[in-house]
Amino acid sequence: MTHLAPDQRLSLAERDPADARDPHLARCDRCRAEVDALRDVLRAAKEIEVPEPSPLFWDHLSHRVAEGIRREPVPSRGWWLSPTWSALASLSAAIVVLVAISLWVWRPGAARPAAPSAIRSGPEFALDVLPVAAPGDDEAWQVVASLTEGIDVDTVDATGIGPAPGSIEEAATELSAVERAELIRILRVETAESGTEG
């Protein structure tokens, strides 16, 4: 005969005997004795109450606690509740999304947009087919825009993660479409070469 598992015995012992009818218990002396013993111990444990302190004790306790916290600084809010950290978290999420999208778009083997012919180093590049999506049409841009819409420029600058004056990132933001396409082409060539060497 399969006996009741410990959690089944525990569950039956915790219930009122009248509500704890189980077909197995009715025919298994061993399980019934186990459940009865657990119930007996539970009953014995429940008999002990905490003595009620003097009625004056509670106010005295509150007073002691109040005295104690008077010497303490006001607790600070969790960093996740701070507006600055909330903004940073949104910004970080946006950057992660942007990086992920870039990696996906430029993953090895992905279909590449053609480079502009005007600045080509090979015949396969054509400026007129370079997909430079307007922000409003690009789903990736929409995701980024929705994540960052509550963040102003000052917040970005304050975090120190915006492009620094004179930095490569800032220069990249000022490239024309043609210059961007050429930069992309150069990066692709460099990436392909370093991949071959590696």
Place this chain on the structure above:
Amino acid sequence: MPVIATMDGAEGTCSDRTWPGWSVTLTQPRADASPAAHLETLDERALVAACLDAAFGAFDLLVTRHRRAVYQVCYRFVGNHEDAADLTQDVFLRAYRALGRFKGDSALATWLYRIAVNAALNHVAGRKPALEPLDGHVLQTNEAGPADRLAAVERAIRVRQAVARLPRRQRATLILRVYQDLPHQEIARILGTSVGAAKANFFHALNNLRKLLGREP
């Protein structure tokens, strides 16, 4: 135009009068206008936020709401009033310092229990419990006669000593389940364990109690 708000005296009348260059409003203080009165209506999260904003009386109210339950848990661990009172004070001070880390993803009582259990387990670690002598009024028993009552007290002393000898986590589980009547899910959350482990702890606690009391079937 400057506005002065002040209280009328004992009669409790209200009136509005305009003086040249001044608007003076005389009002009687409302019955619930004590600094902490509006706090009474706050739920737990709002009360915690009020504490973090250093609202006068907010933490006092939090203590008032939870002091009995915290004291009882502490008493169950240490077994005497003096230590339980000190420990309860310590729990609330720890809670105050950590209040900014309360995220509100569990009930405030659960969070306080967690602090209390950790503080109590640290307190009793390696110490012999200084259990107060029991008298009849701490027993929930229906024994009427003196002999029966004496037997009940003796039985309670043995149970209390046996509970004090349980392994710490089993003891914590038993206290939270039997005396605080918390569901296993809540106990698991307080002890930072799974529900299955909490149930297993409770089962082992009862079996060990049985052995310690010599009630093997």
